Amino acid sequence: MSFSPLIDELITALRCLPGVGPKSAQRMAFQLLLQRRDGAARLTRTLERALEQVGQCSQCRTLTEQTLCEVCANPRRNRALLCVVESPIDALALETAGSYQGLYYVLHGKLSPIDGIGPAEIGIPALFERLQQEPVEELIVATNATLEGEATAHYIADRARSLSIRCTRIAHGVPLGGELEYVDGGTLSHALSGRTAI
């Protein structure tokens, strides 16, 4: 309980941010109202506009306020490579790494029969339609290295094989700078079985 119902309401509203508990929400509310009023005003304006305008890219399904996102609209990207990811933030992580020059396809989820999420729910039919219409030479599956992510990768690889499309999976192993001592056993087994000649 603060000194004003409106500030209490603001503290509750800030709790919708991921990773923000009651204490941080309190600190955020007071800082926004005391020292950062300009920043707070810009935040409301930008968030309001983003909620109104941001939707999915008509081609890769990532989030964007345009019909085609900046990657899909870029004529210099390699249209022969298509990378499948679970969420827009995964595509952003790959994009920030900076070495990938192809296009993306965002599933917005992963196969999870127990939650009623089948291929149709994560846009796999649309993905294969696109594969048949476009000159994609390699489908790179970059779903997460979790149980469901792996199942999704295998499902996509099976369907791609039946259509004779080359399908690859990103490598899993010891992270760069990672010391073997601190890497978990599953990752180590994976790194061993996926060893390459040097």
Place this chain on the structure above:
Amino acid sequence: MSFSPLIDELITALRCLPGVGPKSAQRMAFQLLLQRRDGAARLTRTLERALEQVGQCSQCRTLTEQTLCEVCANPRRNRALLCVVESPIDALALETAGSYQGLYYVLHGKLSPIDGIGPAEIGIPALFERLQQEPVEELIVATNATLEGEATAHYIADRARSLSIRCTRIAHGVPLGGELEYVDGGTLSHALSGRTAI
């Protein structure tokens, strides 16, 4: 760089929140636009209203959207006790502890001559005007236990003494549940010199 200028703008705007770095801002932006659109809409509405309506309580200077905050307006609070704090969030912390029944006065800062912050900048003249008009029997100084907080406390105590108002300082010592082993030396010295009979 994300896939859309508007999302980039939103990520930058979220950085105005305290403790939010580039990675968390990214995660927040995508979560708000994907899973938490209702929460995000409520956040914009509430923050907008709070920025418009929240100002200072005319009596204690804490943040509130009313002329008098809920504490000052509560007839059951003990008007003989006045607690001086540095910021509204300090008053909230005391309020949440739940044992204090008096009123507050918020300085919105602390004495810091090096930054050009003197008594006038933190509302001390108005505090003493209030002390002369109202039946305050005890002034409790709860500024932080920092160098500037202590200097501010001493300055207020000196002026209160010259007006013959009883002035006290909250106790500093070992926190409840704190083990001596992990408490810093300064706190321990303070706890020793402030020992009381049992």
